[in-house]
Amino acid sequence: MSRADAAAAPYRVGRPRRWALWAAYGCLALFCVFFLAPPLYALVTSLKTSQEIAALEGNPWFVREPTLANYAALLGSPVFLQFFWNSTRVAVIVVSVTMIISTLAAFSLARMRFFGSTALATGVFLTYLIPETLLFIPKFQIFTWLRDLTGIEFINRWWLLCIVYPTLTVPFCTWILIGYFSSIPKELDEAAIVDGASYLQILFKVFLPVALPGLIAATIFAFTVCWAQFLYPLAFTTSLDQLVLPVGIVTNLIKGDVFNWGQIMAGALLTAAPPVLLYAFLMDYYIAGLTAGATKG
Protein backbone atom coordinates (compact mmCIF):
# COMPACT_ATOMS: atom_id res chain seq x y z
CA MET A 1 0.00 0.00 0.00
CA SER A 2 2.78 2.46 0.89
CA ARG A 3 4.52 1.69 -2.37
CA ALA A 4 1.41 2.62 -4.30
CA ASP A 5 1.24 5.86 -2.33
CA ALA A 6 4.84 6.66 -3.11
CA ALA A 7 4.11 6.16 -6.79
CA ALA A 8 1.18 8.53 -6.53
CA ALA A 9 3.18 11.07 -4.56
CA PRO A 10 4.66 13.15 -7.41
CA TYR A 11 1.19 14.06 -8.57
CA ARG A 12 0.08 14.95 -5.08
CA VAL A 13 2.88 17.07 -3.68
CA GLY A 14 3.39 19.69 -6.31
CA ARG A 15 4.49 23.21 -5.37
CA PRO A 16 0.98 24.78 -5.42
CA ARG A 17 -0.12 22.01 -3.10
CA ARG A 18 2.15 23.01 -0.23
CA TRP A 19 -0.40 25.40 1.26
CA ALA A 20 -3.04 22.69 0.95
CA LEU A 21 -0.82 20.34 2.91
CA TRP A 22 -0.43 22.87 5.71
CA ALA A 23 -4.18 23.48 5.73
CA ALA A 24 -4.69 19.73 6.04
CA TYR A 25 -2.30 19.61 9.01
CA GLY A 26 -4.15 22.51 10.63
CA CYS A 27 -7.57 20.91 10.23
CA LEU A 28 -6.31 17.55 11.48
CA ALA A 29 -4.80 19.22 14.52
CA LEU A 30 -8.16 20.87 15.29
CA PHE A 31 -9.95 17.51 15.03
CA CYS A 32 -7.28 15.92 17.20
CA VAL A 33 -8.01 18.50 19.88
CA PHE A 34 -11.73 17.70 19.66
CA PHE A 35 -11.15 13.94 19.72
CA LEU A 36 -8.51 13.86 22.43
CA ALA A 37 -9.88 16.52 24.79
CA PRO A 38 -12.14 14.13 26.77
CA PRO A 39 -9.47 11.51 27.54
CA LEU A 40 -7.03 14.30 28.34
CA TYR A 41 -9.49 15.97 30.68
CA ALA A 42 -10.14 12.61 32.37
CA LEU A 43 -6.41 12.25 32.93
CA VAL A 44 -6.11 15.77 34.36
CA THR A 45 -9.07 15.22 36.71
CA SER A 46 -7.84 11.83 37.84
CA LEU A 47 -4.61 13.45 39.04
CA LYS A 48 -6.39 16.06 41.17
CA THR A 49 -7.29 15.93 44.84
CA SER A 50 -10.97 16.28 45.78
CA GLN A 51 -10.20 19.70 47.26
CA GLU A 52 -8.71 20.90 44.01
CA ILE A 53 -11.70 19.63 42.04
CA ALA A 54 -14.14 21.28 44.45
CA ALA A 55 -12.32 24.61 44.31
CA LEU A 56 -14.06 26.46 41.52
CA GLU A 57 -11.23 28.82 40.67
CA GLY A 58 -8.65 28.76 37.94
CA ASN A 59 -8.28 26.68 34.85
CA PRO A 60 -9.98 23.27 35.22
CA TRP A 61 -7.77 21.88 32.44
CA PHE A 62 -4.61 22.19 34.55
CA VAL A 63 -3.61 20.26 37.61
CA ARG A 64 -1.73 22.20 40.27
CA GLU A 65 -0.87 19.51 42.82
CA PRO A 66 -0.77 16.22 40.92
CA THR A 67 -1.42 13.16 43.03
CA LEU A 68 -1.80 9.46 42.36
CA ALA A 69 -4.09 9.06 45.35
CA ASN A 70 -7.15 8.31 43.20
CA TYR A 71 -5.40 5.47 41.41
CA ALA A 72 -4.02 4.15 44.68
CA ALA A 73 -7.47 4.25 46.26
CA LEU A 74 -9.00 2.30 43.37
CA LEU A 75 -6.25 -0.27 43.05
CA GLY A 76 -6.37 -0.80 46.80
CA SER A 77 -10.13 -1.27 46.86
CA PRO A 78 -11.31 -4.89 46.86
CA VAL A 79 -14.54 -3.84 45.15
CA PHE A 80 -12.73 -2.34 42.16
CA LEU A 81 -10.38 -5.32 41.93
CA GLN A 82 -13.41 -7.62 41.95
CA PHE A 83 -14.86 -5.68 39.00
CA PHE A 84 -11.55 -6.03 37.20
CA TRP A 85 -11.36 -9.73 37.93
CA ASN A 86 -14.96 -10.27 36.76
CA SER A 87 -14.30 -8.37 33.53
CA THR A 88 -11.12 -10.32 32.93
CA ARG A 89 -12.60 -13.77 33.40
CA VAL A 90 -15.67 -12.93 31.32
CA ALA A 91 -13.40 -11.60 28.56
CA VAL A 92 -11.06 -14.60 28.60
CA ILE A 93 -13.91 -17.11 28.50
CA VAL A 94 -15.91 -15.27 25.86
CA VAL A 95 -12.91 -14.68 23.59
CA SER A 96 -11.89 -18.37 23.79
CA VAL A 97 -15.41 -19.62 23.11
CA THR A 98 -15.84 -17.11 20.29
CA MET A 99 -12.62 -18.09 18.57
CA ILE A 100 -13.43 -21.82 18.74
CA ILE A 101 -16.97 -21.40 17.40
CA SER A 102 -16.07 -18.92 14.68
CA THR A 103 -12.92 -20.66 13.47
CA LEU A 104 -14.73 -23.97 13.00
CA ALA A 105 -17.73 -22.34 11.35
CA ALA A 106 -15.66 -20.04 9.13
CA PHE A 107 -13.48 -22.95 7.97
CA SER A 108 -16.56 -24.96 7.13
CA LEU A 109 -18.35 -22.09 5.37
CA ALA A 110 -15.27 -20.96 3.46
CA ARG A 111 -14.16 -24.37 2.20
CA MET A 112 -16.66 -27.16 2.70
CA ARG A 113 -20.23 -27.13 1.52
CA PHE A 114 -23.36 -28.65 2.86
CA PHE A 115 -27.05 -28.20 2.39
CA GLY A 116 -27.85 -24.57 3.19
CA SER A 117 -24.31 -23.36 3.79
CA THR A 118 -24.78 -20.35 1.52
CA ALA A 119 -27.90 -19.31 3.36
CA LEU A 120 -26.11 -19.81 6.67
CA ALA A 121 -23.24 -17.50 5.68
CA THR A 122 -25.79 -14.81 4.86
CA GLY A 123 -27.73 -15.50 8.03
CA VAL A 124 -24.61 -15.10 10.14
CA PHE A 125 -24.10 -11.66 8.72
CA LEU A 126 -27.70 -10.67 9.38
CA THR A 127 -27.50 -11.75 13.02
CA TYR A 128 -24.57 -9.41 13.41
CA LEU A 129 -26.97 -6.60 12.56
CA ILE A 130 -29.51 -7.41 15.28
CA PRO A 131 -28.64 -5.06 18.12
CA GLU A 132 -28.49 -6.26 21.71
CA THR A 133 -30.99 -3.55 22.65
CA LEU A 134 -33.63 -5.57 20.82
CA LEU A 135 -32.88 -8.80 22.66
CA PHE A 136 -32.12 -7.95 26.27
CA ILE A 137 -35.74 -7.91 27.45
CA PRO A 138 -36.76 -11.30 26.01
CA LYS A 139 -33.46 -12.74 27.25
CA PHE A 140 -34.10 -11.41 30.73
CA GLN A 141 -37.47 -13.18 30.68
CA ILE A 142 -35.99 -16.38 29.25
CA PHE A 143 -33.45 -16.60 32.05
CA THR A 144 -36.11 -15.96 34.68
CA TRP A 145 -38.15 -18.71 33.10
CA LEU A 146 -35.14 -21.07 33.03
CA ARG A 147 -34.62 -20.43 36.72
CA ASP A 148 -38.19 -21.49 37.48
CA LEU A 149 -37.62 -24.57 35.35
CA THR A 150 -34.22 -25.71 36.63
CA GLY A 151 -33.85 -24.06 40.01
CA ILE A 152 -30.51 -22.52 38.92
CA GLU A 153 -30.26 -18.76 39.39
CA PHE A 154 -29.15 -17.10 36.12
CA ILE A 155 -29.88 -13.43 36.70
CA ASN A 156 -27.25 -11.61 38.76
CA ARG A 157 -24.50 -14.14 38.05
CA TRP A 158 -21.33 -13.00 36.30
CA TRP A 159 -21.11 -16.18 34.22
CA LEU A 160 -24.45 -15.39 32.63
CA LEU A 161 -22.52 -12.78 30.64
CA CYS A 162 -20.36 -15.57 29.21
CA ILE A 163 -23.55 -17.07 27.78
CA VAL A 164 -24.94 -13.92 26.20
CA TYR A 165 -21.77 -12.12 24.99
CA PRO A 166 -20.90 -14.65 22.24
CA THR A 167 -23.98 -13.50 20.33
CA LEU A 168 -22.25 -10.12 20.00
CA THR A 169 -18.85 -11.46 18.98
CA VAL A 170 -19.34 -14.71 17.05
CA PRO A 171 -21.21 -13.43 13.95
CA PHE A 172 -18.70 -10.72 13.11
CA CYS A 173 -15.66 -12.85 13.93
CA THR A 174 -17.02 -15.66 11.76
CA TRP A 175 -17.62 -13.19 8.99
CA ILE A 176 -14.11 -11.74 8.96
CA LEU A 177 -12.54 -15.19 9.29
CA ILE A 178 -14.55 -16.41 6.28
CA GLY A 179 -12.94 -13.55 4.37
CA TYR A 180 -9.43 -14.48 5.49
CA PHE A 181 -9.90 -18.21 4.97
CA SER A 182 -11.31 -17.93 1.48
CA SER A 183 -8.31 -15.83 0.42
CA ILE A 184 -6.07 -18.85 1.11
CA PRO A 185 -5.25 -20.61 -2.18
CA LYS A 186 -7.22 -23.84 -2.66
CA GLU A 187 -4.07 -25.66 -3.83
CA LEU A 188 -2.77 -25.54 -0.27
CA ASP A 189 -5.53 -27.63 1.28
CA GLU A 190 -5.87 -29.82 -1.81
CA ALA A 191 -2.23 -30.75 -1.40
CA ALA A 192 -2.88 -31.53 2.26
CA ILE A 193 -5.86 -33.72 1.35
CA VAL A 194 -3.71 -35.63 -1.14
CA ASP A 195 -1.22 -36.17 1.66
CA GLY A 196 -4.00 -37.73 3.68
CA ALA A 197 -4.65 -34.95 6.20
CA SER A 198 -7.98 -34.83 8.02
CA TYR A 199 -10.09 -31.69 8.02
CA LEU A 200 -9.06 -30.78 11.56
CA GLN A 201 -5.42 -31.23 10.57
CA ILE A 202 -5.91 -28.97 7.57
CA LEU A 203 -7.55 -26.37 9.80
CA PHE A 204 -4.81 -26.43 12.44
CA LYS A 205 -1.73 -27.04 10.31
CA VAL A 206 -2.61 -25.05 7.19
CA PHE A 207 -5.37 -22.52 7.79
CA LEU A 208 -4.61 -21.22 11.27
CA PRO A 209 -0.93 -20.42 10.61
CA VAL A 210 -1.67 -18.78 7.26
CA ALA A 211 -4.65 -16.80 8.52
CA LEU A 212 -2.92 -15.67 11.72
CA PRO A 213 -3.43 -11.94 11.03
CA GLY A 214 -7.16 -12.61 10.65
CA LEU A 215 -7.22 -14.57 13.91
CA ILE A 216 -5.49 -11.74 15.73
CA ALA A 217 -7.90 -9.19 14.26
CA ALA A 218 -10.89 -11.32 15.30
CA THR A 219 -9.50 -11.84 18.80
CA ILE A 220 -8.97 -8.11 19.28
CA PHE A 221 -12.49 -7.44 18.07
CA ALA A 222 -14.01 -10.01 20.41
CA PHE A 223 -12.05 -8.71 23.38
CA THR A 224 -12.93 -5.07 22.72
CA VAL A 225 -16.62 -5.85 22.37
CA CYS A 226 -16.96 -7.84 25.56
CA TRP A 227 -14.77 -5.49 27.58
CA ALA A 228 -16.92 -2.51 26.59
CA GLN A 229 -20.38 -4.14 26.77
CA PHE A 230 -22.66 -2.12 29.03
CA LEU A 231 -26.31 -2.99 28.46
CA TYR A 232 -26.31 -6.72 29.29
CA PRO A 233 -24.41 -6.42 32.59
CA LEU A 234 -26.52 -3.40 33.56
CA ALA A 235 -29.73 -5.33 32.95
CA PHE A 236 -28.59 -8.75 34.21
CA THR A 237 -26.27 -8.14 37.18
CA THR A 238 -26.73 -6.03 40.31
CA SER A 239 -24.66 -7.38 43.23
CA LEU A 240 -21.28 -5.79 43.87
CA ASP A 241 -19.40 -9.06 43.55
CA GLN A 242 -21.01 -9.92 40.20
CA LEU A 243 -20.49 -6.62 38.35
CA VAL A 244 -18.03 -6.04 35.51
CA LEU A 245 -15.96 -2.89 35.11
CA PRO A 246 -18.02 -0.41 33.05
CA VAL A 247 -21.22 -1.07 34.98
CA GLY A 248 -19.40 -1.27 38.29
CA ILE A 249 -17.90 2.16 37.78
CA VAL A 250 -21.11 3.77 36.57
CA THR A 251 -23.39 2.34 39.23
CA ASN A 252 -21.04 2.02 42.16
CA LEU A 253 -18.75 5.03 42.05
CA ILE A 254 -21.68 7.31 41.24
CA LYS A 255 -23.84 7.08 44.29
CA GLY A 256 -25.50 9.67 46.46
CA ASP A 257 -25.01 13.38 45.97
CA VAL A 258 -21.25 13.61 46.37
CA PHE A 259 -19.45 12.48 43.25
CA ASN A 260 -15.85 11.54 43.74
CA TRP A 261 -14.90 12.76 40.30
CA GLY A 262 -11.19 12.09 40.67
CA GLN A 263 -11.82 8.42 41.36
CA ILE A 264 -14.51 8.12 38.68
CA MET A 265 -12.13 9.49 36.05
CA ALA A 266 -9.28 7.27 37.28
CA GLY A 267 -11.64 4.29 37.07
CA ALA A 268 -12.75 5.23 33.56
CA LEU A 269 -9.13 5.49 32.42
CA LEU A 270 -8.14 2.19 34.04
CA THR A 271 -11.11 0.53 32.33
CA ALA A 272 -10.16 2.04 28.99
CA ALA A 273 -6.50 1.03 29.41
CA PRO A 274 -6.59 -2.62 28.23
CA PRO A 275 -8.31 -1.97 24.88
CA VAL A 276 -6.29 1.21 24.31
CA LEU A 277 -2.99 -0.58 25.01
CA LEU A 278 -4.02 -3.44 22.75
CA TYR A 279 -4.82 -0.90 20.08
CA ALA A 280 -1.55 0.98 20.56
CA PHE A 281 0.52 -2.16 20.00
CA LEU A 282 -1.60 -3.92 17.40
CA MET A 283 -3.11 -0.97 15.52
CA ASP A 284 -2.77 -2.56 12.08
CA TYR A 285 -4.62 -5.71 13.12
CA TYR A 286 -7.25 -3.62 14.84
CA ILE A 287 -7.88 -1.58 11.72
CA ALA A 288 -7.77 -4.66 9.49
CA GLY A 289 -10.52 -6.21 11.58
CA LEU A 290 -12.53 -3.02 11.53
CA THR A 291 -12.42 -2.61 7.77
CA ALA A 292 -12.65 -6.29 6.83
CA GLY A 293 -16.37 -6.50 7.48
CA ALA A 294 -17.42 -3.75 5.15
CA THR A 295 -14.81 -3.22 2.46
CA LYS A 296 -14.97 -6.80 1.29
CA GLY A 297 -18.73 -6.62 0.97
Add this chain to the structure above:
Amino acid sequence: MAQASVVEAQVKEAAQRDRGSGLAARRARIAFLFCLPLILLVVALVIYPAFYSLYLATLNKSMTRFVGLGNFAFLFRRETFWMVVEQSIIFAVSAVIFKALIGFVLAHLLHALPPRGQRAWRGLLLVPWVIPPAMSTLVWWWMYEPSYSALNWLLMGIGFAPVPWLGDPYWARFSVILVNVWYGAPFFMIMYLAALKSVPAELYESAEIDGANAWQKLVYVTLPMLRNIIAITVLFSLIVTFANFDIVRILTAGGPRDMTHVFATYAFKLGIESNDIPLGACVSLFMFPILAVAAVFILRDVHRRSREIAGVSG
Protein backbone atom coordinates in the same frame (compact mmCIF):
# COMPACT_ATOMS: atom_id res chain seq x y z
CA MET B 1 -36.71 -13.20 -6.36
CA ALA B 2 -34.11 -13.79 -9.02
CA GLN B 3 -31.46 -14.13 -6.34
CA ALA B 4 -33.48 -16.59 -4.34
CA SER B 5 -33.83 -18.83 -7.36
CA VAL B 6 -30.12 -18.58 -8.11
CA VAL B 7 -29.28 -19.65 -4.58
CA GLU B 8 -31.83 -22.43 -4.77
CA ALA B 9 -30.28 -23.70 -7.97
CA GLN B 10 -26.85 -23.66 -6.36
CA VAL B 11 -28.01 -25.54 -3.33
CA LYS B 12 -29.77 -28.12 -5.48
CA GLU B 13 -26.70 -28.49 -7.62
CA ALA B 14 -24.52 -28.94 -4.54
CA ALA B 15 -26.91 -31.47 -3.07
CA GLN B 16 -26.87 -33.48 -6.29
CA ARG B 17 -23.12 -33.37 -6.49
CA ASP B 18 -22.86 -34.47 -2.88
CA ARG B 19 -25.20 -37.38 -3.43
CA GLY B 20 -22.88 -38.48 -6.21
CA SER B 21 -20.12 -39.76 -3.95
CA GLY B 22 -19.88 -41.00 -0.42
CA LEU B 23 -16.83 -38.85 0.17
CA ALA B 24 -18.73 -35.66 -0.54
CA ALA B 25 -21.55 -36.74 1.76
CA ARG B 26 -19.08 -37.35 4.57
CA ARG B 27 -17.51 -34.00 3.89
CA ALA B 28 -20.88 -32.29 4.09
CA ARG B 29 -21.56 -34.01 7.42
CA ILE B 30 -18.28 -32.81 8.89
CA ALA B 31 -18.90 -29.34 7.54
CA PHE B 32 -22.29 -29.26 9.21
CA LEU B 33 -20.79 -30.46 12.49
CA PHE B 34 -18.25 -27.63 12.38
CA CYS B 35 -21.09 -25.15 11.97
CA LEU B 36 -23.28 -26.70 14.62
CA PRO B 37 -22.05 -24.60 17.59
CA LEU B 38 -22.66 -21.44 15.57
CA ILE B 39 -26.13 -22.58 14.52
CA LEU B 40 -27.08 -23.51 18.08
CA LEU B 41 -25.84 -20.18 19.41
CA VAL B 42 -27.72 -18.15 16.82
CA VAL B 43 -30.94 -20.13 17.15
CA ALA B 44 -30.99 -20.24 20.95
CA LEU B 45 -29.76 -16.74 21.73
CA VAL B 46 -30.74 -14.60 18.75
CA ILE B 47 -33.60 -16.06 16.72
CA TYR B 48 -35.57 -17.57 19.60
CA PRO B 49 -35.40 -14.41 21.79
CA ALA B 50 -36.37 -12.28 18.80
CA PHE B 51 -39.57 -14.28 18.26
CA TYR B 52 -40.13 -14.64 21.98
CA SER B 53 -40.18 -10.86 22.24
CA LEU B 54 -42.98 -10.76 19.65
CA TYR B 55 -44.95 -13.09 21.91
CA LEU B 56 -44.06 -11.17 25.08
CA ALA B 57 -45.33 -7.95 23.53
CA THR B 58 -48.84 -9.39 23.44
CA LEU B 59 -49.09 -10.11 27.18
CA ASN B 60 -50.28 -7.97 30.08
CA LYS B 61 -47.89 -6.59 32.68
CA SER B 62 -47.93 -9.64 34.97
CA MET B 63 -47.64 -11.86 31.86
CA THR B 64 -50.71 -13.86 32.75
CA ARG B 65 -53.13 -12.76 30.07
CA PHE B 66 -53.03 -12.34 26.30
CA VAL B 67 -53.89 -8.75 25.34
CA GLY B 68 -53.22 -8.84 21.61
CA LEU B 69 -52.16 -5.44 20.40
CA GLY B 70 -53.23 -3.81 23.66
CA ASN B 71 -49.69 -2.80 24.58
CA PHE B 72 -49.23 -1.09 21.24
CA ALA B 73 -52.53 0.73 21.60
CA PHE B 74 -51.45 1.84 25.07
CA LEU B 75 -48.12 3.14 23.77
CA PHE B 76 -49.73 4.99 20.88
CA ARG B 77 -51.88 6.95 23.30
CA ARG B 78 -48.89 8.12 25.29
CA GLU B 79 -47.26 11.40 24.42
CA THR B 80 -43.92 10.19 25.80
CA PHE B 81 -43.83 7.37 23.29
CA TRP B 82 -44.18 9.73 20.33
CA MET B 83 -41.45 11.87 21.81
CA VAL B 84 -39.24 8.78 21.94
CA VAL B 85 -39.99 8.05 18.29
CA GLU B 86 -39.19 11.63 17.35
CA GLN B 87 -35.99 11.77 19.38
CA SER B 88 -34.78 8.38 18.13
CA ILE B 89 -35.11 9.59 14.56
CA ILE B 90 -33.53 12.98 15.26
CA PHE B 91 -30.72 11.32 17.20
CA ALA B 92 -29.91 8.64 14.65
CA VAL B 93 -30.28 10.68 11.47
CA SER B 94 -28.40 13.77 12.59
CA ALA B 95 -25.65 11.80 14.32
CA VAL B 96 -25.09 9.61 11.26
CA ILE B 97 -25.02 12.61 8.90
CA PHE B 98 -22.41 14.39 10.99
CA LYS B 99 -20.36 11.26 11.57
CA ALA B 100 -20.31 10.54 7.84
CA LEU B 101 -19.42 14.13 6.93
CA ILE B 102 -16.65 14.44 9.51
CA GLY B 103 -15.35 10.98 8.63
CA PHE B 104 -15.30 11.87 4.95
CA VAL B 105 -13.45 15.14 5.52
CA LEU B 106 -10.93 13.50 7.86
CA ALA B 107 -10.29 10.65 5.44
CA HIS B 108 -9.56 13.17 2.70
CA LEU B 109 -7.25 15.20 4.91
CA LEU B 110 -5.36 12.06 5.95
CA HIS B 111 -5.17 10.85 2.38
CA ALA B 112 -3.55 14.14 1.34
CA LEU B 113 -0.68 13.67 3.80
CA PRO B 114 2.58 12.02 2.83
CA PRO B 115 2.24 8.27 3.62
CA ARG B 116 4.77 8.32 6.41
CA GLY B 117 2.86 10.91 8.44
CA GLN B 118 -0.50 9.23 8.03
CA ARG B 119 0.07 6.48 10.58
CA ALA B 120 0.56 8.67 13.61
CA TRP B 121 -2.38 10.96 12.79
CA ARG B 122 -4.63 8.02 12.06
CA GLY B 123 -3.59 6.45 15.34
CA LEU B 124 -4.51 9.55 17.32
CA LEU B 125 -7.78 10.18 15.51
CA LEU B 126 -9.08 6.67 16.11
CA VAL B 127 -8.75 6.90 19.91
CA PRO B 128 -12.43 7.84 20.59
CA TRP B 129 -13.52 4.64 18.84
CA VAL B 130 -11.22 2.49 20.99
CA ILE B 131 -12.30 3.71 24.44
CA PRO B 132 -15.31 1.78 25.79
CA PRO B 133 -18.25 4.12 25.05
CA ALA B 134 -19.66 3.85 28.56
CA MET B 135 -16.39 5.20 29.92
CA SER B 136 -15.95 8.03 27.47
CA THR B 137 -19.57 9.03 28.06
CA LEU B 138 -18.76 9.30 31.78
CA VAL B 139 -15.98 11.71 30.89
CA TRP B 140 -18.33 13.76 28.71
CA TRP B 141 -20.80 13.82 31.56
CA TRP B 142 -18.12 15.29 33.77
CA MET B 143 -17.23 17.86 31.10
CA TYR B 144 -20.90 18.84 30.83
CA GLU B 145 -21.24 19.12 34.63
CA PRO B 146 -22.86 22.53 35.24
CA SER B 147 -20.95 23.87 38.26
CA TYR B 148 -17.49 22.54 37.42
CA SER B 149 -18.01 22.41 33.67
CA ALA B 150 -14.77 22.35 31.76
CA LEU B 151 -16.65 23.18 28.56
CA ASN B 152 -18.40 26.20 30.03
CA TRP B 153 -15.06 27.44 31.35
CA LEU B 154 -13.73 27.38 27.80
CA LEU B 155 -16.89 29.06 26.44
CA MET B 156 -16.70 31.79 29.03
CA GLY B 157 -13.02 32.23 28.25
CA ILE B 158 -13.89 33.23 24.69
CA GLY B 159 -16.78 35.40 25.80
CA PHE B 160 -19.88 33.19 25.52
CA ALA B 161 -22.54 32.59 28.13
CA PRO B 162 -22.41 29.24 29.96
CA VAL B 163 -24.62 26.55 28.44
CA PRO B 164 -26.92 24.25 30.47
CA TRP B 165 -25.62 21.20 28.57
CA LEU B 166 -27.77 18.56 30.20
CA GLY B 167 -30.23 20.73 32.12
CA ASP B 168 -32.17 22.16 29.20
CA PRO B 169 -34.07 19.54 27.12
CA TYR B 170 -32.97 20.90 23.75
CA TRP B 171 -29.36 21.36 24.77
CA ALA B 172 -29.46 17.86 26.22
CA ARG B 173 -30.60 16.53 22.84
CA PHE B 174 -27.66 18.33 21.26
CA SER B 175 -25.26 17.02 23.90
CA VAL B 176 -26.11 13.34 23.43
CA ILE B 177 -25.75 13.72 19.65
CA LEU B 178 -22.39 15.46 20.08
CA VAL B 179 -21.04 12.56 22.13
CA ASN B 180 -22.27 10.06 19.57
CA VAL B 181 -20.63 12.00 16.75
CA TRP B 182 -17.40 12.22 18.74
CA TYR B 183 -17.43 8.48 19.30
CA GLY B 184 -18.47 7.35 15.81
CA ALA B 185 -16.75 9.72 13.39
CA PRO B 186 -13.37 7.90 13.58
CA PHE B 187 -15.03 4.70 12.37
CA PHE B 188 -16.24 6.45 9.22
CA MET B 189 -12.81 8.00 8.79
CA ILE B 190 -11.09 4.60 8.81
CA MET B 191 -13.63 3.11 6.41
CA TYR B 192 -13.40 5.97 3.93
CA LEU B 193 -9.62 6.13 4.17
CA ALA B 194 -9.38 2.43 3.27
CA ALA B 195 -11.77 3.02 0.38
CA LEU B 196 -9.89 6.11 -0.84
CA LYS B 197 -6.65 4.14 -0.94
CA SER B 198 -8.28 1.62 -3.25
CA VAL B 199 -9.27 4.26 -5.84
CA PRO B 200 -6.71 3.98 -8.67
CA ALA B 201 -4.51 7.09 -8.89
CA GLU B 202 -4.77 7.00 -12.71
CA LEU B 203 -8.39 8.13 -12.45
CA TYR B 204 -7.32 11.34 -10.75
CA GLU B 205 -4.44 11.81 -13.15
CA SER B 206 -6.62 11.55 -16.20
CA ALA B 207 -9.20 13.83 -14.56
CA GLU B 208 -6.41 16.34 -14.01
CA ILE B 209 -5.30 16.08 -17.61
CA ASP B 210 -8.88 16.77 -18.63
CA GLY B 211 -8.65 19.94 -16.55
CA ALA B 212 -10.88 18.93 -13.66
CA ASN B 213 -10.63 21.04 -10.52
CA ALA B 214 -10.64 19.62 -7.00
CA TRP B 215 -14.44 19.86 -6.70
CA GLN B 216 -15.01 18.11 -10.00
CA LYS B 217 -12.59 15.34 -9.03
CA LEU B 218 -14.57 14.88 -5.83
CA VAL B 219 -17.95 14.76 -7.55
CA TYR B 220 -17.02 12.80 -10.67
CA VAL B 221 -14.29 10.47 -9.40
CA THR B 222 -14.26 10.06 -5.63
CA LEU B 223 -18.00 9.95 -4.90
CA PRO B 224 -18.88 7.42 -7.63
CA MET B 225 -15.95 5.22 -6.61
CA LEU B 226 -16.93 5.37 -2.93
CA ARG B 227 -20.68 5.05 -3.47
CA ASN B 228 -20.92 1.47 -2.21
CA ILE B 229 -18.83 1.90 0.89
CA ILE B 230 -20.64 5.12 1.79
CA ALA B 231 -24.01 3.39 1.49
CA ILE B 232 -22.91 0.43 3.59
CA THR B 233 -21.27 2.41 6.39
CA VAL B 234 -24.23 4.78 6.61
CA LEU B 235 -26.63 1.85 6.79
CA PHE B 236 -24.57 0.06 9.45
CA SER B 237 -24.20 3.18 11.47
CA LEU B 238 -27.90 3.97 11.18
CA ILE B 239 -28.74 0.59 12.72
CA VAL B 240 -26.20 0.91 15.51
CA THR B 241 -27.12 4.51 16.27
CA PHE B 242 -30.85 3.75 16.31
CA ALA B 243 -30.13 1.03 18.84
CA ASN B 244 -27.77 3.17 20.92
CA PHE B 245 -28.09 2.78 24.66
CA ASP B 246 -24.93 3.67 26.59
CA ILE B 247 -24.67 7.36 25.77
CA VAL B 248 -28.23 8.43 26.56
CA ARG B 249 -28.45 6.13 29.57
CA ILE B 250 -25.34 7.56 31.23
CA LEU B 251 -25.67 11.21 30.23
CA THR B 252 -29.34 11.89 30.89
CA ALA B 253 -31.12 8.57 31.60
CA GLY B 254 -33.78 9.95 29.26
CA GLY B 255 -34.38 13.27 31.02
CA PRO B 256 -34.98 16.18 31.22
CA ARG B 257 -38.75 15.62 30.88
CA ASP B 258 -38.12 12.34 28.97
CA MET B 259 -37.00 14.36 25.98
CA THR B 260 -33.73 12.55 25.28
CA HIS B 261 -35.08 8.99 25.54
CA VAL B 262 -34.38 6.76 22.54
CA PHE B 263 -36.01 3.37 21.96
CA ALA B 264 -33.34 1.41 23.84
CA THR B 265 -33.30 3.56 26.99
CA TYR B 266 -37.08 3.81 27.05
CA ALA B 267 -37.39 0.03 26.68
CA PHE B 268 -34.89 -0.42 29.52
CA LYS B 269 -36.80 1.99 31.73
CA LEU B 270 -40.15 0.29 31.13
CA GLY B 271 -38.96 -3.31 30.88
CA ILE B 272 -36.25 -3.60 33.53
CA GLU B 273 -36.70 -0.65 35.87
CA SER B 274 -40.50 -0.51 35.95
CA ASN B 275 -40.72 -4.28 35.63
CA ASP B 276 -43.22 -4.15 32.76
CA ILE B 277 -41.47 -6.64 30.51
CA PRO B 278 -44.19 -6.87 27.81
CA LEU B 279 -44.32 -3.09 27.40
CA GLY B 280 -40.52 -2.92 27.24
CA ALA B 281 -40.44 -5.67 24.62
CA CYS B 282 -43.09 -3.74 22.72
CA VAL B 283 -40.93 -0.60 22.60
CA SER B 284 -37.80 -2.45 21.54
CA LEU B 285 -39.74 -4.04 18.67
CA PHE B 286 -39.91 -0.62 17.05
CA MET B 287 -36.26 -1.02 16.14
CA PHE B 288 -37.28 -3.80 13.74
CA PRO B 289 -38.48 -1.71 10.75
CA ILE B 290 -35.18 0.09 10.26
CA LEU B 291 -33.46 -3.24 10.63
CA ALA B 292 -35.66 -4.86 7.99
CA VAL B 293 -35.05 -2.07 5.49
CA ALA B 294 -31.31 -2.26 6.08
CA ALA B 295 -31.37 -6.03 5.80
CA VAL B 296 -32.90 -5.89 2.33
CA PHE B 297 -30.17 -3.55 1.09
CA ILE B 298 -27.33 -5.40 2.73
CA LEU B 299 -28.61 -8.80 1.63
CA ARG B 300 -28.23 -7.80 -2.00
CA ASP B 301 -24.60 -7.11 -1.34
CA VAL B 302 -23.94 -10.08 0.91
CA HIS B 303 -25.45 -12.58 -1.52
CA ARG B 304 -22.86 -11.64 -4.05
CA ARG B 305 -20.07 -12.11 -1.56
CA SER B 306 -21.21 -15.37 -0.05
CA ARG B 307 -21.50 -16.80 -3.55
CA GLU B 308 -17.89 -15.84 -4.11
CA ILE B 309 -16.94 -17.48 -0.83
CA ALA B 310 -18.83 -20.66 -1.52
CA GLY B 311 -16.65 -20.90 -4.60
CA VAL B 312 -19.51 -21.11 -7.07
CA SER B 313 -18.09 -20.80 -10.52
CA GLY B 314 -20.06 -18.48 -12.74
